[in-house]
Each structure stands twice: as structure tokens, then as C-alpha cells.
Amino acid sequence: MKGFVKDIESLAISNDAFRRVLYTARHCQLVVMALKPKEEIGAEVHQLDQFFRVEEGDGEAVLDGVRTAIHAGFAVIVPAGAKHNIVNTGSVPLKLYTLYAPPNHRDGVVHQTRRDAEADNEHFDGKTTE
Template sequence: MAQPKPFVVDIEKETLDNEIFRTALWTGEHFQVTVINIPVGGDVGHEVQNKEDQFLRLESVRGRVEMGPSEDEVTFTEEVSADWAVIVPKGTWHNIINIGDAPMKLYSIYAPPHHTHGTVHQTQADDVD
């Protein structure tokens, strides 16, 4: 990967204006920033990152966060809304479900980076990396 360039963005505007599932906005050596759009009733997808810690911040609507030590064991559930942050330690299975009445807009910071630089997932089904 080439040396990342400095990057400045109005993260709230970029997140709220995002109309596709996920875009990697910036990728550095130690962390990555993505914006995510989840349709009503949709979710991020039950997943685990075994190398990355993750920070997520909701910019709109309400969601339900589910986390646990394995794919089949949810030990933590919390309802969140705009301006809330979710911290996911590496190795923790997690999902965020949109329980609001409009698309959920959020951004995520992975440390270290999780997606290939420049990744764009038009839909959740495109999330194969």
C-alpha cells in the first residue's frame, strides 16, 4: 500500500450523505475509517474481527447492538441512537440492527485496517473481503 495522504472530512456530513452499504474513506497503516448505510430492518451482519478493535458512531436513527463471545452466544444487548458510540473489542461477535424508521447512518474506525484500501460495498451482499 502506498503511503496514505493526509485527509480532512466533515465526517457527519459524509456519513449522512452516504447512500451505499459501506465505503472505506481512508486507510492508513494503523487504522481505517468507513461510512455505512443500513436500510430499515437491516443490519451490519453478525461478524467478528479477530485482528481489529472497532469503534462505531451512529449519526441517525435507532439501533440494537448485540455482542457476545461466540456466534451463537449473545451476552450483551443495548439500544442505541444518534450520537451514540459502540466499542467492539477484537474477537467479539457483534451486530447492529436498524430498528428505526429510516436508513441508519454510521461510521466505523477499525484498528488496524480491516478492508482493502478503496473498498466500496454497494450492498451488504458485496461484503466479501
């Protein structure tokens, strides 16, 4: 079967890696993330659009300096060029998934920790899942 058809909520909740790329298409990419208590993605700016959905935990979305509390069920859309960060403000892991449009990471990449992600200078190389 072409494409990706799976239970994203279960995949996001069961993921323990900081970042895990699940599927890369030509124009978008699906990634699950798990942030430890008090951990954050880190302030960044992309020249692409990004969507986040929280499946478990409590956190804060920071978009161009505006802080908003988020928890399971919340969606966040970050337009290209916006400085943003997601911070786990809770006492349990913050489980979420994100869609990049277009893709931002190398297909299939897994970063177990934020430190691993920061040490890896990888970027989308044009290769898709299929």
C-alpha cells in the same frame, strides 16, 4: 495534505452505500455505512478493535449477546474477539461510521448493498490511501 480532515458527520449522513472505505492508514481505517430499515451488518468476530458512531437513525448494538439500543450520538467500541452486530431497528436508514484498528477492508472499496459485501471476499491487502 497528508491524512484525512473532513466533516465526517456530513459524509456519514450523505452516504447511501452499505459500506464505503474513506481512508486507510497503516494502523486504522475509516469507513461509512448505511443500513436500510431492518438491515444488519451481520454477526461477526474480528481479531481487531472496532469503533462505531451513529450519526442518524435508530438501531441496536449486539456485543457478545448483549443488546443495547443506539441512536444518533451513540458510540460503540467492540474489542477484538467480541461477537458483534449492528442492527437497524428504525424506519429510516441507520447512518454511521466505523474505525477499524488495524484496517480490515481494501482501501477505497465500496459495497452498495450488504449482498455485494457478502459476495466480495476482499480483505485489507496492505495498501493505504497515501
